[in-house]
Amino acid sequence: MHLSLSLFFLAATLWRADAFNVRRDALSDCLAGHDVPVVMTADPGWDTAVKPYNLRLQDTIDPTIVVVARNEADVKKAMKCAWSTKTQVSVKSGGHSYGAYGLAGTMVLDMSDFQKIAFSNGTDIVIVGAGVRLGNMAKGLYELSGRALPHGTCAGVGIGGHATLGGFGLDSRLWGLTIDVVESMRVVKADGRKALEVSATKNAELFWGLRGAGASNFGVVTEFRLKTFVAPRENTHFGYQYTFADSGKLARALVVMQRWGLEKAPKELGYGFLLFPGGTVNLRGVYYGPKDVFETLIAPLLDELKVIYDGRVPVTTVSVKGWLESLEYLNGGPLEVPLKGYDSHDTFYAKSLVAPEDRPISVGAASSFAAYLQFVPTTASWYVICNLYGGPGSVINSVPANSTSYRHRSSGYVWQFVASGGPEANVVEYVKNMVSSFGNEIDGYPAYAPYADPELEDPQTAYWGDNVERLRELKKVWDADDILLNPQGF
Ligand SMILES: Cc1cc2nc3c(=O)[nH]c(=O)nc-3n(C[C@H](O)[C@H](O)[C@H](O)COP(=O)(O)OP(=O)(O)OC[C@H]3O[C@@H](n4cnc5c(N)ncnc54)[C@H](O)[C@@H]3O)c2cc1C
Structure with a gap:
């Protein structure tokens, strides 16, 4: 009996492996037949092509072929081949998914050749290819026009994931998230049969879904058309670093900082705080305007914090920077990123919380959190980032809630908790x-999709809340055969 069962399982395993090999061969034959450039497992560039940004997840991915599409025609041919061989595809732009989801598919569609940065004739709309990284985009855009658009701080992040999931920068309270400045997109259908214009007037439901839940769910974006703004000349960077030996005082300071932002921060203020081991909190950000205006604005908050800090003065840095200098400072180095062979990595685990504007963290919760940071020992190195998304006049929250599939239009702060080093389980x-x-008071707080957390039990609800059903319907319309793969998506 045992022997026949074992033989049965062996036969089933061999059959599955055979079927897989047949499909993989059919896919590579199809791609070769259509002259689509690929990197295969035995090729010299393979290891680099499939190396995730987050090395912690190296063993969770297992692609068998990488397509390096040169143009829209290649994308269509590649998607047709994937569709006809029932191969699941993940699209890779900058490869910075926290969950390595750009590499999740059996076939990876690498968009690194899509490097266009050019203005749409006579307009302030910039056309950005889906493989452009944020640093190159910001630099190229500013050098062309003196203009800018809202996006995150890390130069290596790709526009493909950023402008389909969210895209927060310290300028987002002033201008919105990256998804909020998307005017239109060029999208190849999941079956590869067509490329479409997608905007508020063309394929509007798809446009809704692609801005907030677009990552490898409904179509392949090849190009974004993005609204731009005149880059501010004076950008006042600030940092006030406090070190509290007493976790109770740290908690009080956090609550004061949190409340002040929600009540007093004008939309020109990019504002938040970072926490580090040893009771250190760095209140930092950028005021998109003159230094004297900023200093008058922030003075009452500093006075309040001074009382908690026993009259001491925090380590203070305030400086005015030009636009590119400001972005370089936030990035921690030059904006320019190599177009090919990008090879920066990290090894980390992160969680996020989106605290609604009307449910900020209470003193009790902040105290318990600060005590954890102070008293629970760890071998991991960690930091926490808490950024203000809401507050007076924030453009993020002024976007109508149902106009995109991004769910957090009444957010107060987005918290991010990051650790690395030491044994992974720890x-x-x-x-x-x-x-x-x-x-318990954070029960039901949602999570921010761009900070993909592979450990979430119900990621769809955490990221997209009430939009989940509508997004499932969208998937049925645009990718009924489930070719595009986002492991936490649709
Ligand atoms: C170091 C670092 C700093 C970050 N800083 C910020 C920040 O300041 N603000 C912020 O909001 N976020 C930030 N993020 C998160 C970042 O915005 C997301 O991880 C984003 O999804 C990365 O996009 P990507 O194209 O680089 O990644 P990829 O891994 O290439 O793609 C991410 C997801 O999008 C899909 N995708 C990529 N391109 C396309 C396309 N053309 N069409 C359809 N689907 C596509 C992928 O399949 C994958 O599911 C940061 C991430 C890192 C690692």
Whole structure:
């Protein structure tokens, strides 16, 4: 009996492996027949092509072929081949998914040759290819026009994931998220049969879904058309660093900083705080305007914090920078990123929480959190970033809630908890417990999709909330055969 069962399982395994090989061969034959450039497992560039940004997840991905599309025609041919061989595809732009989801498919569609940065004739709309990284985009755009658009701080992040999931920068309260400045997109259908213009007037439901839940779910974006703004000349960077030996005082300071932002920060203020081991909190950000205006604005908050800090003065840096200098400072180095062979990586686990404007963290929750940071030992190195998304006049929250599939239009702060180093299980556990230390009041707080958290139990609800059903319907319309793969998506 045992022997026949074992033989049965062996036969089934061999059959599955055979079927897989047949499909993989059919896919590579199809791609070769259509002259689409590929990197295969035995090719010299393979390891680089499939190396995730987050090395912690190296063993979770197993692609068998990487297509390096040169143009829209290649994307169509590649998607047709994937569709006809029932191969799941993930699209890779900058490869910075926290969950390595750009590499999740059996076939990876690498968009790194889509490097266009050019203005649409006579307009302030910039056309950005889906493989452009944020640093190159910001630099190229500014050098062409003196203009800018809102996006995150890390130069290596790709526009493909950023402008389909969210895209927050310190200028987002002033201008919106990256998804909010998308005027239109060029999209290849999941079956590769067509390329479409997608905008508020053309394929509007798809446009809704692609801005917030677009990552490898409904179509392949090849090009974005993005609204731009005159880059501010004076950008006042600030940092006030406090170190609290007493976790109770740290908690009070956090609550004061949190409240001040929600009540007083004008939309020109990019504002938040970072937490580090040893009771250190760095209140930092950028005021998109003159230094004297900023200093008058922030003075009452500093006075309030001074009382908690026993009259001491924090380590203070305030400086005015030009636009590119400001972006370089936030990035921690030059904006320009190599077009090919990008090879920066990290090894980390992160969780996020989106605290609604009307449910900020209470003193009790902040105290329990600060005590955790102070008293629970760990071998991991960690930091926490808390950025203001809401507050007076924030453009992020002024976008109508149902106009995009991004769900957080009444957000107060987005918290991000990041750890690395030490045995992996400890890192993951430490971050999870750090978040739980806030207690029950954070139950039901959503999560921010661009900070993909592979450990979430119900990621769709956490990221997209009430939009989930509508997004499922969209998937049925635009990718009924489930060719595009986002492991936490649709
Ligand atoms: C170091 C670092 C800093 C970051 N800083 C910020 C920040 O300041 N603000 C912020 O909001 N976020 C930030 N992020 C998160 C970042 O915005 C997301 O991880 C984003 O999804 C990365 O996009 P990508 O194209 O680089 O990644 P990829 O891994 O290439 O793609 C991410 C997802 O989008 C899909 N996708 C990519 N291109 C396309 C396309 N053309 N069409 C359809 N689907 C596509 C992929 O399949 C994948 O599911 C940061 C991430 C890192 C690692």
